Amino acid sequence: MSGSELPMHPSYDPRSLLNAQPVMVAVIDPASYTIQFQNETGLQRLGDLSGRSCYEAIAGCPTPCAFCRMPQALSTGEVTVNEVCLPNKQHLLVQWSKAVTHDGHTHIIETITDVTTHKRLEEAAHRAEKMEALSRLAGGMAHDINNLLTVILCASEHIAHGLKSSQSAVEPVRQIHGAVGRAAELTRRLVAFSHHQMVQPCQLDLNVVLNELEPQIRALSGKGISVQLVPDAKLATVLVDRQQVEHIVTLSGSNARDAMPNGGCLTLSTTADTVKEEIAREHVVKPGPYVHLIVRDTGCGIAPELQAHLFEPFFVRTGEETGRGLGLASVYGMVRQNGGFILIASERDAGTQFTVALPRSELVQAWIPPSATPVSAGGQTILLVEDDEDVRMAVSDMLKIAGYTVQEACDGMEALQCLQTMSPPPSLVLTDVMMPRMTGPQLAKQIYGLMPAVQILYMSGYTDSILEPVGGQPFAFIRKPFTAKELTRKVSESMKV
Numbered sequence: 001m002s003g004s005e006l007p008m009h010p011s012y013d014p015r016s017l018l019n020a021q022p023v024m025v026a027v028i029d030p031a032s033y034t035i036q037f038q039n040e041t042g043l044q045r046l047g048d049l050s051g052r053s054c055y056e057a058i059a060g061c062p063t064p065c066a067f068c069r070m071p072q073a074l075s076t077g078e079v080t081v082n083e084v085c086l087p088n089k090q091h092l093l094v095q096w097s098k099a100v101t102h103d104g105h106t107h108i109i110e111t112i113t114d115v116t117t118h119k120r121l122e123e124a125a126h127r128a129e130k131m132e133a134l135s136r137l138a139g140g141m142a143h144d145i146n147n148l149l150t151v152i153l154c155a156s157e158h159i160a161h162g163l164k165s166s167q168s169a170v171e172p173v174r175q176i177h178g179a180v181g182r183a184a185e186l187t188r189r190l191v192a193f194s195h196h197q198m199v200q201p202c203q204l205d206l207n208v209v210l211n212e213l214e215p216q217i218r219a220l221s222g223k224g225i226s227v228q229l230v231p232d233a234k235l236a237t238v239l240v241d242r243q244q245v246e247h248i249v250t251l252s253g254s255n256a257r258d259a260m261p262n263g264g265c266l267t268l269s270t271t272a273d274t275v276k277e278e279i280a281r282e283h284v285v286k287p288g289p290y291v292h293l294i295v296r297d298t299g300c301g302i303a304p305e306l307q308a309h310l311f312e313p314f315f316v317r318t319g320e321e322t323g324r325g326l327g328l329a330s331v332y333g334m335v336r337q338n339g340g341f342i343l344i345a346s347e348r349d350a351g352t353q354f355t356v357a358l359p360r361s362e363l364v365q366a367w368i369p370p371s372a373t374p375v376s377a378g379g380q381t382i383l384l385v386e387d388d389e390d391v392r393m394a395v396s397d398m399l400k401i402a403g404y405t406v407q408e409a410c411d412g413m414e415a416l417q418c419l420q421t422m423s424p425p426p427s428l429v430l431t432d433v434m435m436p437r438m439t440g441p442q443l444a445k446q447i448y449g450l451m452p453a454v455q456i457l458y459m460s461g462y463t464d465s466i467l468e469p470v471g472g473q474p475f476a477f478i479r480k481p482f483t484a485k486e487l488t489r490k491v492s493e494s495m496k497v
Contacts, residue, residue, distance in 0.1 A: 015039075024112040027099075028054055030074055033064060036107070045114070054110065059086060070096050070108050083115070091119040117278070124282045127308070142187040143434060146461025147391045149180050149187070149481035154394035156180075157484050177483075184481050187461060203361055204238055204245060206270050206293055207231040213249050217268070220253035224263030227253075232271045238291050239361035244334040248356060251331060252295040259299025259352060267296045275357065283341035289360040290340070296353040302346040310344065331356075380495065381405040383422070385415040385431035385443065386459075391480075395430070395459075398484040399491070412438025416446055425451050427495050433460035457494045 015037075018025050024042035026035050026049075033053045038046070049057040055065045064070075069080035073096035084092045093113040100106050160173040210217075210229055218227050249268070256266040271292045280287035302310070311332035335342055339359045346352035382404050386392035389410070396406045407422060409415035412435060419425065429447060433440040444456045461480035476494040478487065 146480040230269035264298035412443035
């Protein structure tokens with residue numbers, strides 16, 4: 001029956017009720033699957049499909065759809081529901097209900113709700129949860145590994161110190177040092193992926209950074225690849241760590257070179273844009289003004305089935321003998337840590353475009369640590385705060401060999417108790433960042449309330465927050481693992497004259 005043949009009621013027109021629905025509604029003849037009526041929403045979204053079979057007109061199938069629940073609705077008389085994914089990646093929530101008109105004919109009322117946007121948000125949330133779980137795992141692993149590497153470095157240095165007379169015996173110790181250095185680089189990448197690394201954000205103009213890095217980008221890209229910079233002249237600044245931005249840009253150049261072995265064009269551009277509420281929800285960021293760094297190449301492209309895995313740790317494209325592994329994973333972590341997100345657009349043999357979106361910063365007061373004059377260890381006392389006993393012993397030995405007097409505490413609470421009895425107060429508090437009961441920054445806040453003159457030196461291979469000055473006082477940071485030479489130099493620089 002056509003729209004004009006719908007049964008009438010003395011007090012209302014049923015067509016007006018169906019047309020008022022915000023979802024798509026169709027009346028179908030179950031014998032032939034023919035569409036007999038569409039409401040206004042259905043006409044606007046799908047066009048006029050009257051007289052055509054629903055499976056051909058809506059799903060593009062030559063026969064009744066496998067997902068169709070119309071037979072069940074007819075046999076049970078109950079409303080049946082199914083969620084459908086069409087070939088064009090459109091997600092529909094379809095409901096079928098049996099209806100008998102006054103003339104005795106049986107019809108099916110098919111209600112269609114487009115849930116594509118909801119489904120995409122759901123999938124984005126699932127991906128975000130998956131990446132967050134991976135990042136927490138990576139960060140936790142890095143924390144434990146860096147503590148072990150610190151102990152190994154200290155022990156190997158002690159061995160080397162006692163074996164100075166035997167050059168052949170010292171060589172294995174040097175190999176240990178080299179292996180620890182390579183392991184430390186791996187954990188740094190793990191921490192970068194987990195977006196829990198120590199950063200010092202400052203106000204940056206991405207155009208300036210690109211101009212300064214242009215020679216390096218050209219060198220990384222290699223011969224046969226032209227490099228073009230297309231900066232937005234009216235670009236606003238962003239609040240990010242400069243080293244992170246440099247890493248993102250240089251890695252982009254390296255990846256573009258790998259994607260264009262036969263030459264091509266690499267374009268780096270910047271632009272300003274506003275991230276709407278819907279996009280912000282999809283990428284789990286705040287809506288508002290953003291700055292986009294766009295990296296586009298004319299290379300081989302990335303297969304659609306691989307794009308969802310690009311930012312996973314140790315991902316390597318199939319068939320590659322060598323891969324960047326954590327390269328893109330670390331970029332993901334850096335961008336997320338700065339409150340941004342990444343968009344990917346790529347097709348086989350048509351190139352790839354990465355868009356890094358970073359929130360804009362209108363006004364930033366960047367803290368710049370003052371220059372320090374190194375001091376000797378004579379008469380200097382350090383309060384060492386570390387919850388891992390092996391690391392605490394190793395670092396304490398490093399400091400004692402360098403000539404410092406060391407007072408140890410296993411956590412922040414014990415450190416505060418030590419401060420009450422230490423006379424004179426320590427010249428420096430060397431504290432781990434992540435500790436039970438009280439974190440390093442929380443301890444620093446307590447110390448500055450009691451002894452504003454005491455200097456703070458943080459040490460960590462992992463941190464889940466951006467360290468900031470407490471009470472206007474400066475602080476310093478040393479990344480685990482570190483050698484005795486690196487530690488003593490940092491300690492000396494952190495103390496006041």
